[in-house]
Amino acid sequence: MSDNNISIDSVIENLISIHPLLTKSFSKSIRSKTNLNPGSLYVLGVLSVYDMLSMSEIGCKLSMPKPHVTSLIDKLIMEKMVERLFDPKDRRIINVRITNKGKDDFNTIKLEISQEIRQKLEKLDADKIELLSISSQHVKEILMEISIENKTDSSYCKIK
Amino acid sequence: MSDNNISIDSVIENLISIHPLLTKSFSKSIRSKTNLNPGSLYVLGVLSVYDMLSMSEIGCKLSMPKPHVTSLIDKLIMEKMVERLFDPKDRRIINVRITNKGKDDFNTIKLEISQEIRQKLEKLDADKIELLSISSQHVKEILMEISIENKTDSSYCKIK
DNA sequence: ATAAATAGTTATACTTTTGTAACCGTTTTA
DNA sequence: TAAAACGGTTACAAAAGTATAACTATTTAT
Numbered sequence: 001m002s003d004n005n006i007s008i009d010s011v012i013e014n015l016i017s018i019h020p021l022l023t024k025s026f027s028k029s030i031r032s033k034t035n036l037n038p039g040s041l042y043v044l045g046v047l048s049v050y051d052m053l054s055m056s057e058i059g060c061k062l063s064m065p066k067p068h069v070t071s072l073i074d075k076l077i078m079e080k081m082v083e084r085l086f087d088p089k090d091r092r093i094i095n096v097r098i099t100n101k102g103k104d105d106f107n108t109i110k111l112e113i114s115q116e117i118r119q120k121l122e123k124l125d126a127d128k129i130e131l132l133s134i135s136s137q138h139v140k141e142i143l144m145e146i147s148i149e150n151k152t153d154s155s156y157c158k159i160k
Numbered sequence: 161m162s163d164n165n166i167s168i169d170s171v172i173e174n175l176i177s178i179h180p181l182l183t184k185s186f187s188k189s190i191r192s193k194t195n196l197n198p199g200s201l202y203v204l205g206v207l208s209v210y211d212m213l214s215m216s217e218i219g220c221k222l223s224m225p226k227p228h229v230t231s232l233i234d235k236l237i238m239e240k241m242v243e244r245l246f247d248p249k250d251r252r253i254i255n256v257r258i259t260n261k262g263k264d265d266f267n268t269i270k271l272e273i274s275q276e277i278r279q280k281l282e283k284l285d286a287d288k289i290e291l292l293s294i295s296s297q298h299v300k301e302i303l304m305e306i307s308i309e310n311k312t313d314s315s316y317c318k319i320k
Numbered sequence: 321a322t323a324a325a326t327a328g329t330t331a332t333a334c335t336t337t338t339g340t341a342a343c344c345g346t347t348t349t350a
Numbered sequence: 351t352a353a354a355a356c357g358g359t360t361a362c363a364a365a366a367g368t369a370t371a372a373c374t375a376t377t378t379a380t
Binding site: 020126139 | 163164167168170171172173174175176177178179180181182183184185186187188202205206209221222223270273274277278280281282283284286288289290291292293294295296297298299300302303304306307
Binding site: 228 | 335338346347
């Protein structure tokens with residue numbers, strides 16, 4: 001139990017350190033190498049995972065206020081990267097689905113914004129890269145798990 | 161070699177997924193639970209690691225334009241979390257050092273902004289927490305390693 | 321059938337971050 | 351010693367993100 005808490009403390013220490021490092025690696029090249037703002041790219045990212053989500057679900061997954069989601073989706077639609085679909089079951093709901101162009105563009109963008117970090121990774125030892133690959137996979141999976149679980153993100157998500 | 165590239169691809173995939181999840185977890189509670197903006201907190205964070213840095217080094221480590229660093233440091237000085245020190249060797253340089261109050265405040269803030277994620281972590285199995293602890297440690301260390309290495313961050317850092 | 325709740329948009333104001341350019345004082349270099 | 355480079359600040363403009371309230375259309379609940 002006490003052991004658990006020590007581990008949790010170290011997890012949080014680590015995540016708080018990792019966050020600005022990733023921001024540094026990605027945010028700048030999103031701006032300089034794409035015509036999307038970071039927010040639109042995050043939306044495209046979740047849609048590349050879930051394929052289709054409603055406006056509310058997007059805001060929930062990314063903790064964005066609904067009006068912001070609207071404006072980001074507008075941009076992605078202008079770029080034909082996503083499309084709006086009306087839900088026949090409940091006509092209030094607007095589902096957003098990533099298009100094939102959106103998927104292709106997202107892959108291209110991922111390559112472009114990761115060029116710098118890729119060059120640095122290439123200089124590391126093979127076993128260190130392998131360790132980072134496995135470790136980042138675990139971090140990603142567990143974070144996604146506890147993120148999905150979170151239906152009660154007070155301000156943006158309603159309890160289902 | 162080809163093996164390496166596959167691993168690098170997966171690292172990048174994972175990091176691109178992790179970034180918005182961390183943003184979601186931290187950015188909102190930084191705003192709601194502290195009187196600092198995210199930028200000031202990142203500056204405080206690097207200073208809690210390196211203890212003392214020049215203005216340029218801060219901008220370099222966080223990829224921030226120098227004028228932005230100036231305004232963030234002004235805020236932290238008003239809060240007495242950091243102090244300016246003139247460098248006797250080179251009077252152009254202004255070093256910024258975290259104060260004891262700054263260290264204490266940073267620890268408090270870390271506790272506050274991690275409350276939500278802590279609650280979710282507590283629901284996980286002990287072995288999963290342990291795995292996340294070790295994995296996030298590796299990710300942090302390797303990212304810090306390749307981040308420090310980077311003296312040539314084009315727009316904000318000059319080659320030393 | 322009416323009232324309340326929900327999903328999404330519009331409008332607006334504000335904070336934070338980014339990006340320049342001009343400037344001052346100091347140090348380096350030629 | 352004059353010119354160039356450097357570290358930092360000031361001033362300003364623009365982009366991006368946050369936060370609310372008011373509104374429409376639709377669905378649910380009483």
